[in-house]
Amino acid sequence: MKAIILFGHGARDPRWREPFDRLAELWRQQHAETPVELAFLEMMQPSLEEAVASLSTQGATQITVVPVFFGQGGHLRNDFPVLLDACRAKFPAVTLSATPAVGEDLAVLQAIVDFGARKT
Amino acid sequence: MKAIILFGHGARDPRWREPFDRLAELWRQQHAETPVELAFLEMMQPSLEEAVASLSTQGATQITVVPVFFGQGGHLRNDFPVLLDACRAKFPAVTLSATPAVGEDLAVLQAIVDFGARKT
Numbered sequence: 001m002k003a004i005i006l007f008g009h010g011a012r013d014p015r016w017r018e019p020f021d022r023l024a025e026l027w028r029q030q031h032a033e034t035p036v037e038l039a040f041l042e043m044m045q046p047s048l049e050e051a052v053a054s055l056s057t058q059g060a061t062q063i064t065v066v067p068v069f070f071g072q073g074g075h076l077r078n079d080f081p082v083l084l085d086a087c088r089a090k091f092p093a094v095t096l097s098a099t100p101a102v103g104e105d106l107a108v109l110q111a112i113v114d115f116g117a118r119k120t
Numbered sequence: 121m122k123a124i125i126l127f128g129h130g131a132r133d134p135r136w137r138e139p140f141d142r143l144a145e146l147w148r149q150q151h152a153e154t155p156v157e158l159a160f161l162e163m164m165q166p167s168l169e170e171a172v173a174s175l176s177t178q179g180a181t182q183i184t185v186v187p188v189f190f191g192q193g194g195h196l197r198n199d200f201p202v203l204l205d206a207c208r209a210k211f212p213a214v215t216l217s218a219t220p221a222v223g224e225d226l227a228v229l230q231a232i233v234d235f236g237a238r239k240t
Contacts, residue, residue: 068232
């Protein structure tokens with residue numbers, strides 16, 4: 001079974017995660033056949049490993065991790081591959097793949113431009 | 121004259137800003153009549169104040185600041201209003217307004233969901 005993890009940075013303020021909760025809710029409404037979990041790099045739970053464990057328990061064998069970051073800096077270039085490899089070692093029955101950051105996607109950038117245009 | 125500032129967090133890795141440069145470029149292609157500047161909270165230039173100064177010099181009198189953040193945590197709830205007020209005090213001839221974070225926009229979230237769906 002396929003599954004998806006929406007992976008964000010995390011922040012101290014619990015309200016920071018609201019858009020992430022909304023993202024997961026949108027995903028569930030539109031792609032109910034593909035379980036989704038959020039995961040955070042720091043300051044919020046669950047961790048990537050906890051999210052993989054949860055989806056694996058639900059029967060996921062192929063998990064795609066989508067970094068919900070704009071830019072690919074040190075977190076995505078250095079920290080994230082290490083976390084991903086640790087999860088691969090810990091869950092050998094699960095195939096884990098990662099997409100580029102959502103900020104690399106032209107449609108996401110266009111949605112931001114359109115948002116700015118509506119507000120200007 | 122109206123103008124827009126796309127305001128991001130900033131990061132140590134200079135490659136982190138690539139999506140922001142792409143955003144500004146898209147904006148210029150599609151909304152050439154409304155000057156755009158990037159600005160960053162920390163670790164990257166220009167600052168919000170430098171971006172407002174630059175646009176003001178170009179003749180901008182109404183500037184909309186769009187926080188290119190997913191979540192509204194401490195940075196947007198605490199640091200950003202202080203920066204904005206400092207700019208208002210320093211540039212009294214410019215009307216500065218701010219939108220919610222782009223992560224509050226349903227179309228932006230939908231574009232992220234669609235990206236995930238294409239990659240899963």
